[in-house]
Amino acid sequence: MQINPFDFERPIAELDQILVELSRPEKRREAEEQGIDLEAEIQRVEQEKQRLMRHLFAHLSPWEKTQMARYPQRPYSLDYIRQVFDDFMEMSGDRLFGNDEAVVGGPALLEKKPVMVIGQQKGRDLKERQRRNFGSAYPEGFRKALRLMKMAEKFNRPIITLVDTPAAEAGLGAEERGISEAIARNLREMPMLAVPIVTAVIGEGGSGGALGIAVGDRVLMFEHATYSVIPPEGCAAILWRDRNRAAEAAGALKLTAQHAHCFGLVDEVLIEPLGGAHRDPMAASATLKKALTHHLDQLREIPVPELLEQRYQKFRQMGRWTERTETVEPE
Amino acid sequence: MQINPFDFERPIAELDQILVELSRPEKRREAEEQGIDLEAEIQRVEQEKQRLMRHLFAHLSPWEKTQMARYPQRPYSLDYIRQVFDDFMEMSGDRLFGNDEAVVGGPALLEKKPVMVIGQQKGRDLKERQRRNFGSAYPEGFRKALRLMKMAEKFNRPIITLVDTPAAEAGLGAEERGISEAIARNLREMPMLAVPIVTAVIGEGGSGGALGIAVGDRVLMFEHATYSVIPPEGCAAILWRDRNRAAEAAGALKLTAQHAHCFGLVDEVLIEPLGGAHRDPMAASATLKKALTHHLDQLREIPVPELLEQRYQKFRQMGRWTERTETVEPE
């Protein structure tokens, strides 16, 4: 896969370029003539590259993470579904209005055990992107997801949701068909579903659109994924009336997996292959598979009433507040 | 209210005309001059009219009943709701797509007891008829009805449904939004609602559109209402490729309240004021109120599991079949 480097990746790209140079036959001839140990040189540059990458990707800024999370060659839900699960059979429709292709879902096997998997799906090329509305679900997408979750509950199959959306669709059609109602209903129903739910934020966790399928017993998040109440551009526009200050806003919003984990809002950060999931989708899938299996195995052991109580309390305790003793009087 | 007579009412209209004649001042003068006992004459004609009406309306053909059921001045759901219930508060919307005005519903009091009342509503003038789609509900109408029924169940309030529809809407929009699904879902949900349900067919019981809100513990039917699997015109068109033979089809379909009662498909026939509900809506309302109260009082006494078992068995036993012992071989 051809990877187009981000700005912050330029030093890596430069080393890659040097490595290409060093591998050229003329270079080899030249080195032999001059008695230079080319292999050692290559090895040195490789090591330097590894060191640089480890450093770079361990210290990405929130805005760089945002770019990683949105990276167009990043694995999407269906890529993970193909790698992680067997025998996925896609189910369509909300039984009310339509079939929203920004959400995919259906029965599948995870390590031979039946599960219901549901994911938000962006498109790879322009045509697919339009068909899937860039991963922004309409009300029918959330309602399809809920239908499948209820189906899973009915037959006692655990639910896995994969989050990857810039935001819920917010245009006229979505408003007409009740995008708010659809998200709200999922938020009310998911806490009561009597089967384990594991959610993984694999790319963009875009506010209510993400949360609408993310009320899980466990919420996992890939290392370079983001999860935010508002896109940094929108935040910058509101705060400073300047969408170009998005990088600053991303920092202020602390939208990274590491922050979410520190805040106790996300249970586990899934380490990506060095340089990001898109550089080695198979490895990223293996990580996801291991984590999903691990958490599901744990959750299956919990009796349902306790599971629901834990799920409630998990979200119940989210938030930070204090108690003030003094009275405040208006000026 | 000005009543436009049907063909079969012409003899009554003629007697009405005579009565008008007899009441004219000139007639009175004339009678006094000629020593005729006008009062006795009027009384005689009145009695004749009553006798004729009793005879006529007791022997209406199925097609005449169809005309009565569709009569544009017949009381509609909201007329009965106003007369039978107190403090009706209309609720709107299916929380999914729209608010279908072919269905009205909301909390109300019946003899001071809280109930949920839901009715199919035709329009009185052209504008209202269009707004209410002539009483033909879209999917959103059935979904609104179900939402209100679930609300009633949640708060343990009995449900009363009033049926009056030519049919469910069947155009492109209805098909797109799942008219079949909407009716089917109601048919699956109503048998499980853990509160008493009383249904009254007040006018036209138009096939699936009627049944979609009519799975009641008691199904009542006004004397001149109809309830049919297909409109007689449609039946005639299919059977004889001639919509004009609708009267014949109405007879074949046995779509009257009396037949439905004989077949055990309807629990009680509500006697209408002489000449039809539209001649005395107050009296018809009083009849309905008494019947609804009576049946609800009975149903409230039944424990819920038994109520649901009885409701299931009621519909379970509908149908007529036989067992054949001989084997049939294809020719």
Add this chain to the structure above:
Amino acid sequence: MRSGWLKRKKAEIQTPTETPSDLWSTCAKCHEVVFERDFQRNLKVCPRCGHHHRLTAEERLEITVDENSFTEINGNLAATDPLEFPDYAAKLEASYRATGKYDGMITGSAQIEGIPVAVGVADFSFMGGSMGSVSGEKIVRLMEFAEQQSLPVILFTASGGARMHEGLFSLMQMAKTSAAVARLDRSRIPYLVVLTDPTTAGVLASYASLGDVILAEAGAVVGFAGRRVGNQELGARLPANFQTSEFQLEHGMIDRIVQRKELRPTLAYLLRFFGAEVEEMEDADQSI
């Protein structure tokens, strides 16, 4: 029905009498002329245009359930004429003679890839698959049987709607069958529906729309009111695929459109997935 049609049918397919009309079939849609043997091998799907031709209940069972696994129940239920509806009794008799069965809805127990199921198949050739008291009763009995035995239910639908010759009795079959689905639902018995050509009106507006999963054969007519009704009302505004499987998929009403040859493995997979007993599943082959 009650006399070994499965074998008889198979024999017919394997050794057609060698007359021209037996040797060749013509596609009802594209009019391609196909070798009858190829047509049968392709499960009556046109090899050229993919049109799925209607199957009889026997043919459907043959290509769906494990060999010799089907046992019919309630096959001797037959209609009465409660309305004394014009010509109904005669039509029934003619249908009996033409089809060799007493009703278009054939129900029973069977196995699919070894999984026991309760199965019902509607035969459109029996009075247009119309739902009267017998169809309704047989469906309800099948569902009650399935609930007692904890068997998943599969229904293949095909219907022009309610059987008007039975008037309000036939309308009530919508309520009756849907109430039975409600009980299956409560008992968490898997209920799979396969919509086949054509599934319309009262059947679509009751049990056919209530499957946990709803599959549809490609190109099947699936709609509430007859397409002619729609056409008359709305004219040119109607989309080309109005009231087909594809239209219903687009509008969120069905889960998947399935090619006929994929139907058996698809059903088997879903049965395994939903099966209450199943805890571990083997990966199926890639045919799904």
Add this chain to the structure above:
Amino acid sequence: MRSGWLKRKKAEIQTPTETPSDLWSTCAKCHEVVFERDFQRNLKVCPRCGHHHRLTAEERLEITVDENSFTEINGNLAATDPLEFPDYAAKLEASYRATGKYDGMITGSAQIEGIPVAVGVADFSFMGGSMGSVSGEKIVRLMEFAEQQSLPVILFTASGGARMHEGLFSLMQMAKTSAAVARLDRSRIPYLVVLTDPTTAGVLASYASLGDVILAEAGAVVGFAGRRVGNQELGARLPANFQTSEFQLEHGMIDRIVQRKELRPTLAYLLRFFGAEVEEMEDADQSI
């Protein structure tokens, strides 16, 4: 909040200081100049165009609940600055001083026409009614209190959305409050929502859309994304009433649009109707 504002507020209304700006109000919509006294008597609804002006939480409680029946709970919860978000701490301090309260969501117990309720009122004047951790926590505590006490819950919503200054914490309030609604729902506690101007974004996409009955004040802005966002995207195609109570009614999302003066009797009627204890109800007067 904690110091008798109800009485103070009333005193203000009854004896306005007689300066021109106190004597007159100008309608924010039609710009009609109205006697302040008439404006107050008309519950801040413009007598000319019917525009429902925003109310503070105190004003809302005053016109809704029985006199002196309101007892606030959790009024001392205040925000922290978990993200150390630019200027958030300063904004909070300014809001405390401007409004005399620690959060825009005021919750407590009260009575309406003698019926005990748990009630929450959002005050848009406190940081645009944005939902942060404190609003979420207060709503959940109110609902848990209501569940324990078997009190119906009434929420008056008004919000620009989530409070971005609290980042993901504020997003999670949507899940947290909706989970609390789920528990009310399970316990069959009536939950009534009144959407007031404006109710948008994260609040509309959580507890505001989950009432057993959803009422809305006439003309209120009610929508998911800000209207400006919509406008930019779609231009002239938007209907005139886009993202108003009226638009939402038309699209099936709310039960009734209520004039402000009808709100109290409407709520009282619904409370009586849903009230678990009620077996017989007296007819209300015809004002409903």
